Every structure is written in C-alpha cells, then in structure tokens.
Amino acid sequence: MAENETKKRVLIVTRWFPSRSAPGTGIFVFRDVVAIASKYDVTVVHLGEPHLFESDLDNELTWAKFKVIRVPVAFASGYKSAFAARKIIAQQLHQADLLQTITVGAVTPLIGMRVRVPWVHTEHWSAMLRPPHGTLREKSIIRLLRAQLLRADAVVAVSSYLGEAIQKYSRKPVRVIGNQVTMPDTVYADTPWDFGMIRMLGVSNLTASKHPELAVCAVAQLAERGYDARLRWAGSGSMHKKLVTLAAKLGVADRVEFLGQLDAAQLAVEYNRANIFVLPTEFETFGIALAEAAVAGLPVVTGDTGAFVEFLDPASTEFVPVAEYYQNRIAAAVGGLLSRTNLPTRAQIAARARARFDESDRVGKYFELYDGLLAARKNRARR
Template sequence: MRVLVVTTWFPGPWAPGSGIFNLRDVELLALDHEVTVVHLVPPTQLAQARVDQLGRIAVHRVPMAVRSPRSIRRARRYIAELALEHDLLHSMAISSLLPLGGTALKVPWVHTEHWSGFLAPETAPIGVRAMGSLLARRLKRPDVVVTVSEALASAVRRHRAGPTMVIPNHVMLPPSGAALEREQADHIRLIAVGGIIQRKGPIMAVRALAGLRARGYPATLRWIGEGPLRDEVMSTAAQLGVADRIELEGSLAPEEVSHGLLGADVFLLPTEGETFGVSIAEALTHGLSVVVGSRGGQGEFVGPADGVLVAAQDPGLYTDAVIAVVGSRTPATPTEIARRAQQRFAPEFRRAEYLRAYHLAGNPEGHSA
C-alpha cells in the first residue's frame, strides 16, 4: 500500500529530536508499505519546499505557518496533489489537521494523536490550547483515530463517534544480553529523562533529592534532556545544597540514554501529565523501578510491582516514594519488570495493530475498534 504521512512533528536538521516518536512510527509502517512523508515546517526554519531522503522514505519538507491562512492553503494543495498518488492518508499530531480541514479526500484516512493538551490542558500555552480546541472538532473526519493510551482515547472519543484505537508509542529496548540486575552502589542513583520544562517536574525532582539527603539517604540525580528551566533547576539545587549532586546531561543519543538507564537505581519523573510516557516505559523495559506522577497514560502500565504513582505534586511524597522503592517494597526484580514491559511494548504488536487500523479504515462497515 502507498501511504502518505502528514505531520507537523518530525525530526529535521534544525531539530533532530523533534517528533522522534512519529519517525519511529513511519519506520514501522515502512516495513509493510511504501511510505512518503509530508513534514509541515515553520517558515522560520524552512523557506522553500524540498525533498529529503531517509533511506527508502521520501520526506517532503513543506513550509507552513499555522497562523497564516494563505500558507495553510498552499500546504493543503501540496498534500491534495500528493494524495492522488497514494492509497491511504495517515496524519500524525493535532496540528497536522490544519491543512486537512477543507480537503476532499478520496482515500481512507487514519490519524494518530499524541497531544497532551487533551489530558492536561492547563499545561499548554493559551494560544495552543485555543487552537487545539478548534482542531479537536476535526477528529470526527478520519476513518480511524489512533491514540497512544486509553486515557487519551477516552478524551478523543468525546469528539468523534468513529473507531478509536489504542496503539502505544515506540519504546526503546535495552541491548540484547544487557545486564538488568543493578550492582550495589554507595548512594541512590536517580535518573530522569525528559525536557527540562514545567510539565516534567524538574524542580520537584530537585526538592525530592534534597528531601532524601535531609533524611540521611545519599542520592544523586542525573537528568537527561534539555529545556528552558535549566538555570532555575541549578539555582534551586544551589539554594537547597544539592547542586553537587545533580548532573544535567542535555540531549543524548538513544544508546547513551539506554546506558544511563541501565546504570541507575530508580527512575524519577514528577510529571504533571503524560499522554503515554515514553521515557517511563523505557525505564521499565530496562528493569528500573519508577517513581512518577500518576496523571496520564502511564497509569495503564505502571503497576504496584513496577514502582509508585504519586498522586500529588508534593516533594515529600516523592521522597517517600523513592524510599519505599529502594527499601524493596516493590516486589518485582529488575529482570521481572523488564520482561513484563518488553512483552507489553513488543514492536510486533504495534505493527499488527497498525495493519488492523489500515484495514479498518479501508473497510469501515462491519468492523469496530
């Protein structure tokens, strides 16, 4: 099948880490289909359309300003012309619906949604929130909508009556043969993976670290990711006397992230909300117990044997949860945690489910999801 993917979130030379989850989905789809991507790029990053090649996948980079009707119309014409050469349209991310609003599609349409604003609208800027509310009405048009968690699916179903499926994000697995059992360390090695942004809770993590130190537990925190709160994190750490116990690593390659997860004792992410929680799932596939916020899709796969879901943004509660985890009050071993998570997020399952979604989109009568 010839599949045309349209997305605003996708890696490019100017932002290699942006929308990496959509790239992973495209790579998976390309195992069974001939895939072409239309990447809608802000004009500040790209002045003219061009075509890049990612292996066998052609990526059409098309400038589109989300606040310019003229720019959106140009993108719409570009997509409509390409769609004539394909058997199915697959849009990814809510903002990709902008140029598809007035398109008269003659091919089946699948849409994959990730937007955290459906579950935690207060974490999105006001302008983005308003645009998201407007675009949510367009979710009724695709033949099938795919979400990455049941929590997000429930929110999406409020805007559509058609089939809505749950297919989790791509989750990185550890290298084959990697040692999952942790060596004894003289301190608690905490690790977090995520942007240094308010929603991920980096300040809360610093306060939890300070709480551990105050209670006599030697601990360090390694944060992998980048973001605008970097200076505030270090300032808070200095005020609390733990600046020498924190490493802000910035963005790392996947293999370096994997190595870091294998060398830690507890994954700590005081997130305010997740649509899925890729880094949380990856911590589990690497055999790590997790201490994370309870709001979002991660509640569907983090059980009592995997760690602690913290119900409130309170540093004392996060400190208590870490102490509970390191005190072996979560019964599973690292190997057991990893085995269960690796089975749940097996790429073979995701591949089969996307084949089912495409079949359902092309044959909507007599099927349900």
C-alpha cells in the same frame, strides 16, 4: 505481497518528527514511520516550527525507506502559515493511496480540503484531554481542529486513557494502538539492588508539566537524610537555566547534571547506568520514557495520573498523587522504593515490562487498519 505488486502509497502528515536541530522531537512518530515503511511506500510531510529547521533544510537527514518533506509552519502565528502547506499536501495526496495524520495540529492544512483517499488520524496530544484554553481565538482554533477528526475514516489513540477523551470527536469507535517501546539489548543479572549511590535518571523536556524541579529538590532532600543521591536528566527546554540555578541554591550543583537531547543509543547508556527513574509528570497520554525505564529494569517514581498507570508494575513503582507533589513526596517515594524488602530485581522488572509490549502485534494493528480501509475503497470503486 506479490513480487510484481506495487506498494500502496501512504502520506503521513505530522507536526512532530526528528530533525538535526531537535533529534528527540517526535521520536515515537519516527518509529511508527519506520514500521509502516516496512510494508508501504511512505512520504512524510513534517509541519515543523521554523526554528527547528534552521540547519536542516540545507543539511537534511536522509532515510533509505521513506521520504521526508519539511514544511516550516509558525503555528503560534494563529495557524495562518499552516495554510501555506496546503499546496504541498494536495500534490502529495494526488499520488497517495491513504492519508495518515498524526496529532490534531497536523490537520490544519486539511481544513476545507477534500480528501479522496482513506484517512487515518493518530492522536498523541495531551491537550485533547482538557477543555480548550487560551484566548477566544485560540479556543476557537482548537475546537475547529478537533471537529476535523469527524472527517477521518478511523481515529487511533495511543492509550485508552486518551481514547476515552477523544471519542466524542469521532463518529466511529476510537482504536487504541500504543507507541513503540524500544527493547534494550542488555540482559540484566538477577541480583539484589545496590543503592549505595542513588543514581536517578529523568527523561523529558524541561517544562513545567514534567516538574523537573521536584527531582532536583528530591536530590537535596535525600542528601540531607544522608543518602548519596545523584540526578541526570535527559532533555532540554525553557526551564534549563532556572533548574541550574535551583541546584546551585540547594547546594547540589555537583550532584545534578542536565544532559540535553540524547539519541536512542545515548539514552540506552543512561538507562543502564541509573538505578531509579524519576518523572514527576502531571499526566501522560502514553509515557514512552516511563515504559522504556521499565523495560530497562528500573524502579520508577512518578505521578498517579496518565496512561502509564496501566502498564507500570506497582511492585516496582511509587505512584505519587499529583496533588501532593509539593509535600516533599518525591524524595519520600524514592525512600519508599529503597525500603522495600520485596522490590523485584532489575531482571525481574525488565522481564515483566517487556512482556507488556509486543511490537509485532502493535504494528500488525496498523497494517490491518490500513489494509481494511484500502480494500473497502477498492470495493466501492468496483460498484
């Protein structure tokens, strides 16, 4: 960019973004914004659930490289309140050179709104993988939102697994640009594993589709087999009380700890102290926690469905068929890792995983996409 050239202005509209109330929500979106803001003048409009902003609007997080506008939107109320954001988005669009929406819910205020700038949509949402569900009204809303993707000039999916599913909602080929995977600073010793204590780590929201209860049960089953097994789980959610009760019922309350939402530095500590990563998820459109466990050099126990199958190394991963989750397979999979005589060392797992995630190439794909659309718009204006 020439010294006197003004940065192009990018408006990012997203449903997911970190706040003081929920620092871990949308961390992958935050990382993309930081990368995009290294080249463009970025404003973020965060359409978040009102409860996430309870302490944020008067005590806002600030970033030097970009601006964030919080707009409380109660999506559960039939998406009506999302239209209150239309005025703010319209004002910001008037000043923008390019629009970037992230997840299909973020396009709600744009229904019926004319977008005069190039529009890129990035999709993460797992619901795009399955037919609309819920009430007739909810199904209709989801179909309407999906149809809006036909309006975007380019659609990006965070994995080919998700991209194949949403291709039907785009007139042009869906591009695949993965999430950023944070590389730890730690240099791991190339030494054999010591599983005298099995220090399992799980990272995700405490929700049904992640099946944290199976990890708790695995601790009890491993303890019954004579292993000194422990579990620490980073994340929060509606299942917390149920899981605490389950751990007590199984007699492993002293072996299971729920850590709540952790920031990046705290997560790095947890990855370093663990020696096995466990996430019995039903599926993932990418699987950042799984990727970060791998670059931290951890053997992994997880399901067999999702984008992560593309990047996790079978040499250090036990892929459990999701259909067999409730057949005591999580504990058996942990045992399978322990019994592998050729399990790569932590240093080897980390090195192989890090080679799969090139951040400069990933960000470069966004820059190439943005610049191409901006140049095409400029050429059209000259005609």
